[in-house]
Amino acid sequence: MAAAHPAPSRAPASCHSLTLSWSRPPETGELRRSLARALPATAAVSLWESRAPVAASHPTASAYAEREAARPLRGEGQLLRVVLVRYADGPAALVLVADRAALSRAALDRVTAGLTGDADGPVELANGAPHRWDSATAQPAWGLGDVGRRGALGSIPFEVPVPPQPLDLDLLTRAAAVVLAHYDAGEAPRIGVLDPQGPNGDWTMSTGEDLGAAPLDGTDPLPPVGIVLTDAEPDRRYRPCLAPVFPLTLYAERRADGSARGTCWYDPALIGDAVADAFARSVARAVVEGAGQGEPAAVEPTSPQEAAALIALGSTPAPSESSEDDGPAVIHHRLRNVARRRPDAVALEDGRTTLTYRALDEAAAGTALALRALGLRPGQAVGVCLERDATLVVTLLAVLQAGCAYVPLDPRYPAERLRHTTQDAGIGLVVTDSPAFPDVDGVKTVSPQELSRLARTAPANDLALPAEDAAAGAYVIYTSGTSGRPKGVMVPHRNVIALVEGASAGLALGADDVWTLFHSSAFDFSVWEIWGCLLTGGRLVVVPHWVTRDTAEFHGLLADRRVTVLSQTPSAFGRLIETDLTAGRELALRLVVFGGEPLDTRMLLPWFARHAPAACRLVNMFGITETTVHVTAETVTPEAALRGSRSVGRALPGWSVSVRDPRGRVLPPGAAGEIYVGGAGVADGYLGRPELTAERFVTDAVTGGRVYRSGDLGRMRPDGSIDHLGRLDSQVKLRGYRIELDEIRNVLLAVPCVSAAAVVLNPGKDGDPASARVDAYAVLTGGSVAEALAGARSVLPEYMVPTTLTALASIPLTLNGKLDTALLPSPRLARGNDIPRRSTGPDPTGAQDLLESELLALLGRHLGTEVRVDDNFFELGGNSLLVVRVLADLREQGLPGISTRDFYGNSTAGQFIELIRGLRG
Template identity: 55%
Template sequence: MDISRPVAALYRVPGRLDPAHRELAASGRRRLPGRWPELWVERVLAPADSEPAARRRARELSRGLGAPASGASAARLVLLAYQDGAADLVVTGQPDAHGLPAVDVTDLLRALAGPQPDGAEPRPAAAGEGAIAGAGLPVPLGTAFPLPARATAADLAAAAGLVLAWYAGEPRARVRWSGAGEPARWARFGADPGQSVAAFRLAVAAATRSGEAEPPEATAAASYAVEVAVVQGPPAAGARPLSHLPRTDLDCQLAVVLTPGSGGPPRARWWIRDGTAPRWLAEQVAEQARHALAELVDGDQDRPLTDVPRYGDAERDRVVALGRTPRPADIWTGSLHDAFLRCARAAPDAPALTDRDSTLTYREVADRAARMAHGMRELGVREGDRVGVCLDRSAGLVVTLLGVLMAGAAYVPMDPANPGARLAFVTEDAGLALVVAEERDGTAFGATRVISPDALAELAAGAPATPPVVRVGPEAPAYIIYTSGSTGQPKGAVIPHGNVARLLSGTRGMFGFGPADTWTWFHSAAFDFSVWEIWGCLLTGGRLIVVPYWTTRSPEDFRQLLVDERVTVLNHTPSAFTQLHELELAAPSDLALRLVIFGGEALDARRMTTWFDIHPESRCQVVNMYGITETTVHVTAQVVTRAEALAASRSVGRPIPGWSMRVVDERRRPLPPGIIGEIAVAGDGLAVEYLNRPELTAARFVTDERTGERLYLSGDRGRLLPDGRFEHLGRIDSQVKVRGHRIELDEIRTVLQDDPVVLAAAVVLGQADPDDPASARLDAYVVLNGGDPRQVRRRAATRLPEYMVPATVTVLGALPLTVNGKLDRARLPAPAREEAEQAATGPAEGPLSIVLGAWRAIFGEVAEDDNFFDLGGNSLLAVRIARMLRDQRLPVGVREMYLYRTPLELARFLEADEHAISASA
């Protein structure tokens, strides 16, 4: 051992840190007086078992001793005080015979610890006892195990490399390998999935024999490393860690130790350099490496590496059970309209729906919906039919949806803002028996009969206020929502009544929903978040506030609605919430919110710390929910605490009661905690099918061969955590989310390529500001044969919903491709708009100058006749421009941005307003 090199050790303070020391830590870094070497206290704003805490420990352990001041002790003591009351003591100094710093810390630990409940004396933790050891100090993992009879030292390297390949998702490895008494050598080998076990073992053996003395250069094709040091006895405490190599998500460095067996084969034990990976993960890797070694040596030598099992059946069952939450005991059954009628009978005069200045009671909603159902039956609607509903958000829309269900049919919501071509496709694909819509271009719905809500109400004016007698069971379709499809056409997910009932059965107890709650209905009925908003409220006895369209576009008006209506439950996408959050930071209001639920897109938990400063967790609970249309809105729930926010947690929580989730590999095999794969959902929320898409249904809704359980393959990347929670890590394919809408980039590309002037097209997700969800946008790149990018974008806007229209269209001579012929995203130039100057023009020349300045601050160079939506504008950007103009004392709201769509039109409107003229003077 090199006794001249200082080492660091980490000791967990027994019990909880003494309150006196916690108070000192709360004010930052402080030196404590005492008879020990100088002791520093550092506050760590995260729990002891969190990743930020682990990173802080690792950083402190790797700092070294430095040059002590004259007369100071040749040791450094740092106390890390965590948010949850736990604490660690880092001691850096010269090593003693045990490889630990030669500093007696027993008395110090006793002084730092609070009273021990059992009267036990605190003692320092030793590296060999499973305590947290210092940087460079190996820690044993699991128990020693006998080596397979035919195992070689190279097989140990192969097993370790294969396991780390599973975690890194990368089939190349670099290995630092040494046999007992031999100098260390470096080897590089592959763990390609299609390679046979025999070929893999031979390749690793050859690589270790021909290894180099120095490590090979890091390359993208060899992005992780494992140290396999085959030695007699524990590895040296002063051995150099592999910190100079690129690290993987696993961040784990392993060694294996051979010890003589008692009359049998040698025994092996995996070790880890502590601080490089969470302990649970290191233990799991060691067990998988042991299992992989046995499979490589004693298993079928002809099978490909992809068939090598990662664990036995018992461990597989444990992993699956980890992601399953049992159904609640009081699960609902029956149809959605029956559940609503139960609420109406229990409290007929309770307020159900508020739409501006009008409020309907539960009895009134039930009576109107029943009459509508009779009217639809008179028009020929029967059980199992599908009825299109294409109406703006209003109380009447809710009554219509309920009427469709009472008539025994399933509703198909369509957004009136969608282009006629998309409405026509949905109408034909769904085979609609009837469409309830206001006056519009009749060609959008083809030959299908269309009736307005007023005409339907007039037709059913004399009908009874009791619903028609229909036979609708819990597995009958309740609604069909169309989502983006990679084939260029949307696809309809068929959701039965029982799914929604089970969703609310599983969550009402979690969140305490009931008659005292007031909810907002903010989202389009064609977006499945609305299912949760409407039925989550009305089937638990709450009052639902219809948020008018223009109010959804004005954060100030929306916040005022929350205050005036004393809203208690708010459901939002993170992008939409950003605007409310900014307003509250500037000037907090008297909100009655007790629950904020996020869904629709990924949440950056870090942003919630400032929200908690204004609205503490004790008064307003924040929940992040992950879900998919095909699994009935929500799958998991994670309460977001300040600790979660400080830790930048990506957890979406555990499955809600009755739902099940796992992470699977390309063969649909469950993956253990820590390995990234595809999220698969099972349990109570799965859709019946994709309407008229049997091949797609078969590809995405699959059966677990071992259990017979039905699974939905989400296409999302994720990772299971050891406590049963999940992390959502984005999309596997080309699907993205923009402002809560799930979008297949291939659908947009297909629409672009249908344009006669487009020879080739690509669409990517861009984001001007990585920390601002509102800046997310779709950027298109096209190769043209005539025409111009504005014409291409305008044509796409006639076939795609507003949120799917590319914000920019950049013309290229050819799309850049990789050597494999795929789009090379890294070589795409900046979007054309971003090349423009990003400066705002000052307010020197009246309204037009001010308006152009605001638009240019968002879009770059803008002409006075440029259309807001042609530039890539959306509701969030409209809010920002309107706010900038109000800051310049011009009376512009989001409504004006939508009505006057060019800078010149908006300026003329302002010039015609005497108040605007005087304000700008």
């Protein structure tokens, strides 16, 4: 005969228990009769007797009763279990475990009175239905729990020393609310309270603003924190619940002297051990410091000792100092050392030119002489506006060898942006071969060819290069700014050397590596790509602009050149994953570094399906231009990708990170706040912006060091790693580009026909970066949408120009005068309204034959809108990611393939159709 299965346990949170000492307990039969008198005949009650093999005075005696008091009821119908634990010397402990919805604390007291002969009749049962609290439990974002520990129970003891007045439930609840406010910034703290003195001893919900007893019902989402406070009596102990109801429950037993001994109960699947410990200690501190006033103290998020420990946790020691043979921490000096060690190794190639380390150093030295001959002096800023090729790298190195700082200028930027950057940086000389570079008063332009000729005639006495100073500026990179104009970030040589030295060991960078220079020199990723490669003796492959726009060509280049180290934005790598699935060529990649924008790790799962993590390491790095490209690093595993990890890892050697509240106070692990960055990468500040520099580059009150307020939202984990949670301000990342929405707005406001404007980021469909875009709204005074967009394009680079501009009668505002995004209408795409249209005929798109219809439909699928013959792909929301998908779609349908360069040159639907028609011809 099969063994009977025991009845399932009731939820421990719905049970409570009462234990009392009984010096002269009755016989079991008498106890059973007393129990029958104390309760209605219909009550489902069980009585058990247990014998403990020790005397009541033995130190372990209480454990026998405690074990019984912690066991929940079994079966749905049982309301009460009574256990008499008899000790070896005669006394006993009476344990009652009950369903709290049927028997309140007061009812349990009346039952025990009946059992000891003091009852005046049977106890009346409550008719309340038990709550199912577990069904509404949600994971607090700050909890940092481990889902692998689901079903476990964590507990941490904590002490509240004797306060000036007895500890009460209201004070404890308010203290918990004060502490919870540090973790749930911006949210009204919600605290669950179990009041044993209430009519049913049931849960209520309280907040920091209103601590009234508002009862919870089964539909309420559970607060993340609950409070239980009971009095510890000499001969009886009451447990309001046998397990925590909420993710974190503070269970405190108040002693006769007013102090409290308690336990922080928590669900480890929802709350991490370190988070629970820090929370409990902070509540105890708030109670003790505020008890004299009857209000909890507005305690700091962390004590001074805790803050110092957290900063130390978020810091990684710098690598051991360089040897004397390495010389000063100056980029060109360290590169010259590499050239001496590996003179004939290939340093640089671009498809047309290949330079060894000796040739690179000599070519740069010659160009540096030419720059000096033009009157440049150490410390001056030199503009470099060149296409991406070997000459660009030689020129950047030459500027450094001349003792100057380079200011990279992308030749594809609008003339007005190039003009502003040149003037703002105080540039007197620009190296460029672009005929479109604007004339700027007092600024001389010189081509690389002219510098080459001049180098051959430079006087020999100019060969002596200036003294090498690690604190001297190496470059100034301009980033988007809220004022409507970009701002320049000044970075010294020592920061770049610290970055390369700090990352080299952990990423195993070395002479066998082949890197790509994929990014614009005006994007700080290029700093990492150029100097990270050349200072570690690798080979740098320069990727032409149009190859970066064509993922199939780029994949082929990676395979042909056997590239081992690749730096990519997540958006760009997403395109590469798609291409890699069908390319049929093996790659030599061993390391891929992500940066520039948040990484959704789940997008990497198709890559892991083809490439073993041991063969190709994927590293997510968080960083900012103001902190020298990279700050942290985290190796992404398939497991991390499956759970969508947002971790960007621990600080690089020499860097430090911490998470602060709006007042700059260090927050505990789990609490979200602004990421502060300190250490070797902190830049010198913003060029010519002392007020902005003072606002963002501040002195840390804890360490006395200089730190940068990143404006990024994050939280620290107990191991010192950082989760990146987005931005705090109007800055966004779009396909790897850092954009201030306020800059776009201010540029629009500068257009004469715009009187008011608003700019928002549209994240796109299902998080697809290809569909993300910037939408703008404007109040126009006499002009047209086309004029307003033209004004924006004359100043903003392509990636910042709004995809849509919608005319409004007024900008909707909230009651406090802020933009009310909920009232913004759906954006309207620009459709070239000023362009005369040809007759559309029967087809509203204007298609004249089957090929045109097929191609217009293809474009429409990717743009998510109907496309007409006269429409421009980019004015309808097209971008570089969608270009790649359109070209891949062409190939899949057997239509003629075209290059990205040809597509950009034929971006209206009609031009695109005629190009395909001609190739088909």
